[in-house]
Amino acid sequence: MTIFSPAEAAIEAAGLAVETQEMPRLVRLVARRLPADPEAVSAALCEVRAKGWASRLVDLSQRDGQIWVLRVDAAEAASRIADPAADELALREALDRVVLARLRTLAADPARALDVAIEELFEAGGRVLSASQHAELAQAVARAFGLPADAPFVAVAVAQEDQRRRERRAAEGAARTGRREELQRLREWERSLVEFREIPALLGCTIKEVLRWVAAGHLPVARRIPGKGGERWEFDPVELARLRPEVAEWRRADDAGAPLEIGVPPGRKNRSGNAAIARVAALDRYAAHFSTARALDRQITLVTGPTNSGKSHLALDRLSDAPSGMALAPLRLLAHEFREALAARGVVASLATGEERIVEPGSRHLAATVEMCPLHNPVEVAIIDEAQMLYDPDRGAAWTAAIMGAPARHVFVLGAPDCVPMVRRIAALCGDPLDEISLERKGPLVAASEAVALGSLQAGDAVIAFSRRDVLDMRATLQAAGRRVAVVYGALSPEVRRAEAARFNSGQADILVATDAIGMGLNLNIRRVVFAALRKFDGTQSRDLLPQEIKQIGGRAGRYGRHESGVVAVLAGAGSPSFVRNMLAAPWVEPPDLRPIVQPDSDIVRAVAAEIGSDSLFGVLARIRRAVLRRDDPNYRLADMSQAFAVATALEGVAGLDLQQRWAYAMCPVDERDSGIPRLAGWAAEHGAGRTVAPPSVSRLPPPDRASHEELDRAEKRHKRLVAWRWLALRFPEAYPEHEEAEALTDRLNDWIEAVLRQQHRAVATRKSKQVQR
Structure with missing residues (x-):
């Protein structure tokens, strides 16, 4: 071998077997360690091979079905290898030590550590263990806590998991049966309906009388079916039969010339069918x-x-x-x-x-x-x-x-x-x-005549973006320019938002970067609101901001007693200042539908359940969605109940919960994008089985100054899970007893998130710093 440098000479002297593709990087690493003895060269070669070892360990773990082994575990194990000639056994032993050490840090006792490990797997893409994988993980947790493989903990954990799996299978079967029965009941009722022209034969009356009694609300329309020539009305024959004794009274009122009163006479109780359900729910009243x-x-x-x-x-x-x-x-x-x-x-x-x-x-x-x-x-x-x-x-x-x-x-x-x-x-x-x-605004609100360059932002400015990612990117860009920044966006807890607002108001932060979450609440000493975008995604489409949005958000500028006026501007390159000016001056446009939005509460759910003779929340909500409020009701419109219906569907087969408890679960605030409904169903199953539900784990939190955007995102999601858990704990304290621990975990997360947001010297890419126009 020809020697060209001291580093290459040190490698040659160490006498190690080095692959050709490894040599360039090894030379660079050894050059940093000069003078380098054989031990230093060996350590450098281990560093070169660490990435390959880590990939090898990930492959081995996946092949063995050990899905609880994380990539960070493999990387940590690889970094600890001191022998460049380490074989597969040595790699596995290193990985085993790292994984056991991590499992040991998850909780104070093995049972809770096992739960946290399973929870973290579900968090990482909804991964679920098989029965054999669960047993193997339980054994790993036992070893992490210094317990023998045949420790009672392992047997108990396996038995409890077997019980849960039996319960889940039973619940899934019951759910399928229950949904099928409820839908069959609804279809049978719909097939029983009769058309308008059949009513005279059922009530012994004329078509003219039928028209009058329908208009008066005496004869409820069970179903309206749109058609080319208008609606086709259908009626429930069972309900019509119950109303037959009242026909004579209606005729006497007609003969007496009583005024036509639209609506259902008070005090009547008619049963069966959608019309009866609608009256019980009474959302139209x-x-x-x-x-x-x-x-x-x-x-x-x-x-x-x-x-x-x-x-x-x-x-x-x-x-x-x-x-x-x-x-x-x-x-x-x-x-x-x-x-x-x-x-x-x-x-x-x-x-x-x-x-x-x-x-x-x-x-x-x-x-x-x-x-x-x-x-x-x-x-x-x-x-x-x-x-x-x-x-x-x-x-x-x-x-x-x-x-x-x-x-x-x-x-x-x-x-x-x-x-x-x-x-x-x-x-x-x-x-x-x-x-x-x-009331009039206490100080004037004016539109800036020119766009604001990023480098021209001043203390007291609030920059408005419309996504969490854009907020954090803008924060990083401004910090790269030496600005002190506070942030506010919807995923932050109230405590963190308040702390960030306090930093901005006190002057500890020069600039606030926020989403439209500042549009409600938060006393902020904003001098100028600067929009970083004039379009937003509203959950359905990307569109221009509406006049009321510009006014609501821009109106946060110029807090009375702090600033003589408020200024609303747009960031250079983000849009036209004239757009902002026109939106501030635009009259409010009345929405096309002014009917108040309504939804059932627990009393209404209970009443509908009694009416249809079912304690199935799925069945009750299916009827409510179909029956309780006509689409053309002149006064009200039904709220979107898709999430409540999804929860009811997930809970349909869960035993041990009554209707009101299921309704409480359906109202729990969960994030569907974070597997919120399956997690909620799991909690409900534990509750129904008489077991307690532990708070969601916070898991490992890296030092705030080294936290990535992804780690911050995970922490925010964990906070939402704790919010849902605490929401349920207030309603079911026996099933969710560890309220103080949940509050402590919430405080820990809030403190960590706020510490991350306080970091003012995060390294950012050069391309971001170049965006700042000084």
Whole structure:
């Protein structure tokens, strides 16, 4: 061998067998270690071969079905090999040590460590162990904790898994049978329906009488089938037979010339079929469902105005003067802010959100999220904030229920001017008097005449993007230019969002980068809102921002008392300043459908179940989707219940849960994109079997200064799982008993995420730093 350098000489002297393709990198590594003895050369050759060893270990693990072995395990094991001639046995032994060490760190006891390991596999792409793989993993966990292979833990773990598998098989079979029976019941009923012309023979009347009685609501239409010549009406013969004794009374009313009253006479109870179910659910008379509110002499005051117009201040002053009341917010974070605002006015308030309760003894005031509105405890004053959410397809039904059902003598509804026609309609449906207060913005809001260069951003600016990835990329770009950045986006917990807002408001961060999550709540000292995009994906399509979106988000600029005016601009290259100016000046466009969105609650679900004689939530929701509210109902429209229906379908075969418990699971906030429904079904199965459900694991968190975007994303998903678990723990404390541990895990995640976001000197690609125009 010809020697060309000291590094090559050191390699030659070490006498190691080196492959030709390994030599270039080995030379570079040895050159850094000069002078290099044979031990140093050997270590360098191990480093060269580590990547190949890691790939080999991954292949071996996959071939052996050890899917719990991670790529990071293989890489860590390969990095620990000190013999460049290591054989397969040595590689496997190194990997075994690494995997056992990781399993040992998952939890304080082997049973919980096994659960966490299985949970992490499901998190990583929904991977599920076979029975043999589960037993092998249990043995690995036992060894990690220093237990023998025949330890009782292993036998118990295998037996419990066998039991769960039997339960799952039974549940799947029961689910198939239950769904089939419910659908068969519905199809049989539909086949039994009769057409309009057959009614006279069934009731002994004329077609003219049938027309009049249908118009009066005496004869409910069971099903309307659209056709070319109009709708074809079908009727339930069983229900018609029950109504026959009332025919004489209807005729007497006709002969007496009684006015035609559209609707179903009060007090009638007709059974069977979709029409009867619709009357039981009564979603077409939704306002009447809230009996406590209807019994009160309510007054609604609608307070509208743009952001920074003082709506909340006005209403909170009235609430704090009242002897009792409630403040309903769209977000948990804002419920906390309402509670603090009342405390600042000398009023002690309790708190109720989906995942937490704070009860203040003797307090007669409550701060809560809208979904937690108490419907049966009358108070003097209620505040319902952000009423423009009435139009939201996912949560609008909660605002409908709150405004219609808040049991307060004086209800203050706060919102952007967009909500006016919808609130007027709701007040009319409730029969409540409505007065309106329109507030003006306290400081002017103006559109910038020119686009803003990225390098021209100043302290107090908020840059708005419309995806988490864009927010984090913008943060990295600005940090590369030496800017201190705070971020806010929807996946962050309320605690982290609040901490980031505090960093921005205090000046610890110069610039805020956020999604439209800042459009509601968060007191932010923003001088200028700068849009990094003028288009967004709304879940269906990519489209231009709407005038109300520009106004809602841009209105966060120029907080009263901090800035004389607010400025709304667009980032250079992201769009035209004239677009922003035109959107700020544009009149509000009334949506084509002003019918309030409604959905059933637990009482309605219970009533429909009793009507159809079934305790199947799948069957109940199938009937509700089909029967309770006509598509052309003049007053209301049914909310999208696809997720609740998906949960009901997943729970159909789970034993041990009653109808109301299943409905609670169907309302639990889960992320379908994160396998939320299968995970929820698994929790429900444990609950139904009488076993407790442990909180989701937080798992390993790398040092904040070394966390990647992917690791941050995983942490945010884990936080959402903990939110769902805590939501269920408040409703089923016996099945979800480790509430304090879940809160501790939540705090740990929040602290870690906030620490990651505080990092100001992350390395970024050169191409990003070049984007900054100094």
